[in-house]
Amino acid sequence: MSHTPEPMVRFDGVVKRFGDNVVLDQLDFTVAPGEFVTLIGPSGSGKTTILRLLMTLERVSEGVITVGGEPLSHMRRGDRLVPADDKHLAAARRRIGMVFQQFNLFPNMSVLRNITEAPVHVLGLSPAEAEARARDLLELVGLGDRCDEHPSRLSGGQQQRVAIARALAMRPDVLLLDEVTSALDPELVAGVLDLLGDIARTTDITFLCVTHEMGFARQVSDRVMMFDHGRVIEDAPPEQLFTDPREPRTREFLQAVLDRS
Incomplete structure (x- = not known):
């Protein structure tokens, strides 16, 4: 008998007001370990709120979020769940990384220190171990020769690569991507998306991605979820959703996005 793995991410009856x-x-969905799921839909449909809840930047109004089988929004007290306290949230947050639209790098720190700061102070790595990990990741993202630069000396695409390396340095189980190319010049978009595709294919990280880059979503995703008014109205493999969407609202949205591109 085959064993179905525990979902890495689960939303059960989640309401956010x-x-x-x-x-x-009343949002219900799961994401399997290692799965790449892309969230699409119009602005205001709730996509970024999902990422903010997973980063514990917001709290649920109702329902429960679990990550790796452990409650994120709540914690266990005896045989019941109660709202999570700050200590629980801080521990749960270590499993989750996020790459933002704006790169959010520390301008007064070198590229290397931007990447080593959290592993040292949050994970408790030694400075030497954190630096070795950071240098390996900078090689991975094609910036091995920029360790001592400050972010202001880098292009937008290079800064986003540093932000990706910084997120990976925490060895997250789940990596959240929030419109990571929206602040980039058009000629820099492909390089960042190619890098993320390579990382998705060569690691066991679970990805949740919000993007308007439909070509990227189609190429990299295992599943695509279409949101409208805070609900999932369609959830399908990318070839099905982009080729023959079931819902008229999905077709309408995709047409509008493709007409703008």
């Missing part, structure tokens, strides 16, 4: 505005509406 901002005041009277319901951004996520």
Whole structure:
């Protein structure tokens, strides 16, 4: 009998409200270990809120999020779940990395120190071990010769590569990508997307990606989820969703995105 692995990410009945505005509406979905899932949909449909909940930058209004079988939004107290305290959130957050639209690098630190800072202070690595890991990752992202530069001396594409290396330095189980090419000049987009595709194919990291780059989503994703008004209205392999979407709203959205590209 085949064994189905525990999902790496699970949303059970998740609701997120901002005041009277319901951004996520009874959201249920799972992501398997090592799976690359892309979230698409119009602005305001809840995609980035999902990433912010996973990064514990926001708290759920209702429902439970689990990562690797352990509650993220809650913690166990005896036989019940209670809202997570700051200590639990800090520990859970270590399993999750994020690459943002804006690179969020420390401008006063070298490239190398941008990558070593969190592994030393959060993971407790020795400076020597953190530096060795950082140098390996900078080679991976094609910036092995830029260790001593400051971010202001790098192009946008290079800064985003450093941000990717910084996220990988924490050895996350889950890596979140939030429109990581939206701040880049068009000629730099392909290089960053190619790098992410290579990382996805050669690691066991679980990816959740928000993007308007439909070609990238089609090429790299295992599944694509279409969001509208805080709900998943279609969830399918990329070839099916992009070639023959089931929902009229999905077809309408894809047409609008492709017309702009």
